[in-house]
Every structure is written in structure tokens, then in C-alpha cells.
Amino acid sequence: MALPMMAVEGLHKNFTLHRRERLNLSVLTDVSLSVYAGECLALSGPSGTGKSTLLRCLYSNYIAQQGRILLRHSGEWVDMAQAKPRKILAVRRYTLGYISQFLRVAPRVSTLDLVAEPLRAQGVAPNVARSRAERMLQRLRLPEPLWSLPPDTFSGGEQQRVNIARGLIAGFPVLLVDEPTASLDADNRAAVLDCVSEAKRAGTAILGIFHDDDARQALCDRTYDMVAAQPASCAG
Numbered sequence: 457m458a459l460p461m462m463a464v465e466g467l468h469k470n471f472t473l474h475r476r477e478r479l480n481l482s483v484l485t486d487v488s489l490s491v492y493a494g495e496c497l498a499l500s501g502p503s504g505t506g507k508s509t510l511l512r513c514l515y516s517n518y519i520a521q522q523g524r525i526l527l528r529h530s531g532e533w534v535d536m537a538q539a540k541p542r543k544i545l546a547v548r549r550y551t552l553g554y555i556s557q558f559l560r561v562a563p564r565v566s567t568l569d570l571v572a573e574p575l576r577a578q579g580v581a582p583n584v585a586r587s588r589a590e591r592m593l594q595r596l597r598l599p600e601p602l603w604s605l606p607p608d609t610f611s612g613g614e615q616q617r618v619n620i621a622r623g624l625i626a627g628f629p630v631l632l633v634d635e636p637t638a639s640l641d642a643d644n645r646a647a648v649l650d651c652v653s654e655a656k657r658a659g660t661a662i663l664g665i666f667h668d669d670d671a672r673q674a675l676c677d678r679t680y681d682m683v684a685a686q687p688a689s690c691a692g
């Protein structure tokens with residue numbers, strides 16, 4: 457029996473819109489789910505049902521008002537909803553990866569260094585980290601002349617693949633992915649799916665949002681329906 461790597465229990469998230477007379481928007485209502493090592497759970501539901509918000513809460517980019525976010529980190533359970541910033545950083549460095557929809561990067565850092573950075577943060581030697589970054593960029597079909605450039609002028613699909621390379625390179629045990637293949641052509645989509653499937657086979661627990669059917673069929677074992685699983689209110 458595989459181990460649960462992440463367990464979300466009774467998560468609630470509201471946004472208070474201060475510019476709209478403090479309107480209270482309830483986006484996540486009692487979300488509970490688990491993700492096991494080596495499986496991929498897909499979040500499904502129409503636009504605006506809180507899929508990306510849930511991933512941001514799990515990565516501690518957003519604070520949830522209620523609930524637990526348990527992650528298996530270095531042999532212990534960490535509740536990301538209560539953890540101190542130092543612990544959150546340690547979890548992000550060693551355990552939890554997040555491939556967001558858009559690449560956010562420091563200016564002037566080369567693509568190669570950007571992709572190698574998660575490995576460097578784990579103490580991997582610079583030359584080893586760089587050669588693994590090269591291999592990853594090759595597999596994701598990013599043209600070699602771009603490797604020494606910062607990615608801020610890259611096309612949307614190129615930036616997306618840099619983002620994916622960064623998210624996959626360190627082999628995190630748990631991975632959050634937000635539409636990794638959106639806006640990619642068929643060949644690049646296949647390259648991305650191949651790399652994500654490999655991570656899954658290696659035991660990574662994946663929680664993801666996948667809008668295209670190819671990706672869902674290639675990767676996903678189970679689905680969490682954001683509308684059916686939450687009591688009322690979530691679709692606003």
C-alpha cells in the first residue's frame with residue numbers, strides 16, 4: 457500500500473475584497489483529499505471554482521482560514537497551514553514543488569542557472585546542477601542558444617517549459633502543477649507529459665490541474681471534483 461504524501465483536511469478559503477465594501481468571497485469550502493506516492497490526482501471543475509487557489513494555499517502562497525495541510529517532510533508530518541516560515545521554506549526546498557501557470561523570475565539570471573537553482577538550494581555542486589539542468593532543458597526541447605539568456609523575452613510556451621524544468625529538476629516527492637501543457641503544441645506537450653510521467657513513475661505524488669484530455673489520460677489516476685466535493689457556495 458502506497459503512503460499518503462499529502463493530506464488536506466477541511467480546508468476553507470475566503471477572500472475579503474476590501475475595495476468592494478469588504479465583500480466576502482468563499483472559494484474553498486471544506487476541501488479534503490489525499491495524494492499518495494506515485495499517483496496523480498487531478499482537480500476538475502469549471503473556471504473559477506478555486507483549483508488554482510487550492511494549489512496556492514497548499515504551497516502557502518495563500519493563507520487558509522481553516523483546515524490542515526499535512527505534508528510528509530523528512531519523515532514527519534508538517535501542517536503547512538500552521539508551519540512557521542522557516543519550516544515552509546524547508547518543505548519547499550526539499551519536499552514540495554509547484555509548477556505555477558506563469559513563470560516569475562528574477563531579471564538577468566540565465567535560464568540554465570534558473571533551472572539549476574532548486575538543486576543548488578539543496579547543496580548540489582554547481583557543475584552537477586548545471587549539467588542536470590542542461591539535460592532537462594534538452595528533454596523539454598528548449599533550443600540551446602536560449603540557455604544562456606534570461607527567459608523574460610521568451611515566448612509563452614518557452615517560459616512554460618523553463619517553469620516545468622525548474623519544477624521537475626529536484627525530484628520533489630510532492631508536486632503541484634497548474635495546467636502545465638496549456639498553450640503548448642503537440643510535440644512540446646508530449647515532451648512535458650513524458651517528463652511528468654517519469655516523475656510519477658519515480659514515486660512523486662502529483663496534484664494537478666489539466667485542461668487537455670491527453671494530459672489527463674496520460675497522467676491522472678483519480679479526480680477530485682471541486683464542485684461535487686464541496687458543499688454549495690463554491691461556484692459563487
Ligand SMILES: Nc1ncnc2c1ncn2[C@@H]1O[C@H](COP(=O)(O)OP(=O)(O)OP(=O)(O)O)[C@@H](O)[C@H]1O
Pocket residue numbers: 471481483501502503504505506507508509510
Ligand atoms: N487573490 C485573490 N483575491 C480575490 N479573489 C481571488 C483571488 N484569487 C482568486 N480569487 C477568486 O477566487 C475564485 C477562484 O479562482 P481560481 O483562480 O482559483 O479559479 P480556477 O478554478 O483556477 O479557474 P480557471 O480554471 O479559470 O483557472 C475566482 O472567483 C477568483 O476571482
Ligand SMILES: [Mg+2]
Pocket residue numbers: 507508509
Ligand atoms: Mg486556475
